Amino acid sequence: MLGRSPRTLLTAVLLLLYLAGCDMIQQQMGIEDPVAKAARTDSEGKAVGGACRQSGRAIEDCYSIYSWLPKAPIYEGWRDMDAYMRDNKLETVEPQLPPVGAPGARKRASIAEDASSGAKNSKKTAEKH
Numbered sequence: 001m002l003g004r005s006p007r008t009l010l011t012a013v014l015l016l017l018y019l020a021g022c023d024m025i026q027q028q029m030g031i032e033d034p035v036a037k038a039a040r041t042d043s044e045g046k047a048v049g050g051a052c053r054q055s056g057r058a059i060e061d062c063y064s065i066y067s068w069l070p071k072a073p074i075y076e077g078w079r080d081m082d083a084y085m086r087d088n089k090l091e092t093v094e095p096q097l098p099p100v101g102a103p104g105a106r107k108r109a110s111i112a113e114d115a116s117s118g119a120k121n122s123k124k125t126a127e128k129h
Contacts, residue, residue: 045069049077054085056092 048069052062059078063071084090 041069042073045071045073046077046080049074049079050081051077053078053081054090054093055095057095 045066048066049059049062052059052065052074057065059075062074062078066074085092
């Protein structure tokens with residue numbers, strides 16, 4: 001009986017260390033907890049929806065500009081801001097900056113621009129020779 005008890009204890013300790021290590025490994029690898037990610041995108045969607053309404057954007061425009069966010073929280077934020085603005089008789093605020101692109105869109109656009117400028121430069125070089 002004594003032979004099993006230390007093994008059981010050792011197994012339990014190793015299992016606890018393994019499970020505790022999972023969170024650390026996930027954090028180091030950049031893997032986000034699905035529940036935390038859903039809560040973050042939900043709050044971001046509400047904020048974006050409210051800002052879209054305050055700036056006078058149509059809900060459909062907001063959906064297309066911020067396509068990487070879920071539509072339900074965007075709508076909820078838009079609707080809440082609409083009610084707030086109506087109740088307090090607030091006017092829309094015109095946006096001063098262009099809308100933000102989707103994550104990674106700037107990278108893709110700059111790669112496409114680099115490729116097109118490289119093609120133009122090679123044409124000019126070929127024309128000179």
